Amino acid sequence: MSKYIGEATAYDKKLMLERKEPLSWLKSISAFANTSGGVLLYGVDNDGNLVGLENAERDAEDISEMVKCLMDPVPEFNLSLHEEDGRKFVMVSVKAGTETPYYVFIKGHRDAYIRIGNESVKANSIDLKRLVLKGEKRSWDSLPSSHKRANFAFETLRAEYFARTKLEFVESDFDSFGLVEGGGLLTNAGALLADKSPIRHSRVFCTRWNGLTKSNGVMEALDDDEFSGGLLNLLDAAKGFVKVNAKTKWRKMEDGSGRVEYPEYPSAAVEEAIVNGLIHRDYLEIGSEVHIDMFDDRLEVYSPGGMVSGELIQSLDTRAVASKRRNPVIADLFQRLSLMERRGSGFGKILDAYQFESEKRGRSIVPQFRSSSSEFHVILPNLNYEAPELQSLNGSNANGVGGNAEVSNNAISTTLTEGRNAKIIIRAIKVNGHVTIVELCRKTRLSTSGVYKIIAALKKASMIRRIGPTKGGYWEVVE
Numbered sequence: 001m002s003k004y005i006g007e008a009t010a011y012d013k014k015l016m017l018e019r020k021e022p023l024s025w026l027k028s029i030s031a032f033a034n035t036s037g038g039v040l041l042y043g044v045d046n047d048g049n050l051v052g053l054e055n056a057e058r059d060a061e062d063i064s065e066m067v068k069c070l071m072d073p074v075p076e077f078n079l080s081l082h083e084e085d086g087r088k089f090v091m092v093s094v095k096a097g098t099e100t101p102y103y104v105f106i107k108g109h110r111d112a113y114i115r116i117g118n119e120s121v122k123a124n125s126i127d128l129k130r131l132v133l134k135g136e137k138r139s140w141d142s143l144p145s146s147h148k149r150a151n152f153a154f155e156t157l158r159a160e161y162f163a164r165t166k167l168e169f170v171e172s173d174f175d176s177f178g179l180v181e182g183g184g185l186l187t188n189a190g191a192l193l194a195d196k197s198p199i200r201h202s203r204v205f206c207t208r209w210n211g212l213t214k215s216n217g218v219m220e221a222l223d224d225d226e227f228s229g230g231l232l233n234l235l236d237a238a239k240g241f242v243k244v245n246a247k248t249k250w251r252k253m254e255d256g257s258g259r260v261e262y263p264e265y266p267s268a269a270v271e272e273a274i275v276n277g278l279i280h281r282d283y284l285e286i287g288s289e290v291h292i293d294m295f296d297d298r299l300e301v302y303s304p305g306g307m308v309s310g311e312l313i314q315s316l317d318t319r320a321v322a323s324k325r326r327n328p329v330i331a332d333l334f335q336r337l338s339l340m341e342r343r344g345s346g347f348g349k350i351l352d353a354y355q356f357e358s359e360k361r362g363r364s365i366v367p368q369f370r371s372s373s374s375e376f377h378v379i380l381p382n383l384n385y386e387a388p389e390l391q392s393l394n395g396s397n398a399n400g401v402g403g404n405a406e407v408s409n410n411a412i413s414t415t416l417t418e419g420r421n422a423k424i425i426i427r428a429i430k431v432n433g434h435v436t437i438v439e440l441c442r443k444t445r446l447s448t449s450g451v452y453k454i455i456a457a458l459k460k461a462s463m464i465r466r467i468g469p470t471k472g473g474y475w476e477v478v479e
Helices: 002-007 023-034 056-070 125-135 155-165 171-176 188-193 231-245 267-279 328-336 347-361 388-394 405-413 416-431 437-444 448-460
Strands: 011-014 038-042 077-084 087-094 103-106 109-116 119-122 144-148 185-187 203-209 221-228 248-252 259-263 290-294 298-304 368-371 375-381 464-467 474-477
Touching: 011 023, 023 038, 023 056, 023 087, 023 103, 023 109, 023 119, 038 056, 056 077, 056 087, 056 103, 109 125, 144 188, 155 231, 185 188, 188 231, 188 328, 203 231, 203 267, 221 231, 231 267, 231 290, 259 347, 267 290, 267 298, 267 328, 267 347, 267 375, 347 375, 416 437, 416 448, 416 464, 416 474, 437 448, 448 464
Parallel strands: 011 038, 203 290
Antiparallel strands: 038 087, 077 087, 103 109, 109 119, 144 185, 203 221, 248 259, 290 298, 298 375, 368 375, 464 474
């Protein structure tokens, strides 16, 4: 049984079968079926200790009966008995469902659940819309809109398509690529690609902030702009804003034959991050837009909607994340335009761009990815940034390229997110020394392993300490 705990990517542990409170475990089965599947282990406590069940055979029968009686539709699951060190366990393997949403019916209530990180939470109204579309094998971008094809121009799409494929974008392509439905109505994808998109929340807000935060005192924003319209227009406008507000340093080559450029951000990484924000965002989130925030030390791209699978990107191997498309019609067209990766996740493209620039500078600078149930963030470190306190130590100019500054930048770029989350954890402990790991995960939106990592670092730095035993003790901030 212990090997399954290590192998399962999504699992919950239950010490025993709670017959009087079936929702305590049925919500996990609903969440697994509604998202990417998972495993429910009975006879294992919260710390992963193998305790075993008194009557595993009876528990297995009751689990099967209660799932069939209290859930609709009934998800596909497999029950198996396991024995280890003389103890018996029950394992419930739940497959990702195709008839979503999977509801739990208890005490007159009907609720569906989804998986967010390592928690099963009740689906809200927007989550239910997504699950209904998934069950109908439809995506939001493939649905017909209320806008007629005849009322909109697509000159940007035609020009971009010809420039990149050397082919004319003819009228029949609108139907072939899923941009129109019968009756001459645009699909939501078609409406998003019109020159003047009628979808109001198809917008990008761009800001170049003065300093490292959004509230840095006098002159908080050095530049800002708001763009609306079709996706191709938004991509071009957003890239233009970044280009205007980012600087490139250079050095003459030793032989005098030319110069080597040192951009603040790799252009390929910037384009991929913006494309990711526009294409994979959740357009069911009304009233929310893509945001590009540029600070002295980093560029952040925020888009509405977390991972399609419900997982947290920060708890995964970024290079191994499979590509799951929330808006497949739009994604397919962008792939035809060579603006997206066909072979899988575009995160690798961002990582490769930073690896190339890191090798050129002789130090490792790594972009970061962070998600929650409703947000996705791509954080691109400024390759040329050096903190003021390090500039005086190294004797280099602000944003200098070279010298000892190149060594120090690595520590800055790799702790941007961790530093912010460390402050959140410290504040939470000051308010409540008995705060739990689960509560800290919610506050930071990190996985349990991510929270434990930061806690270990804070303890090592003597910034916090544990008073009393693991169970029953409390945390204290060292002033």
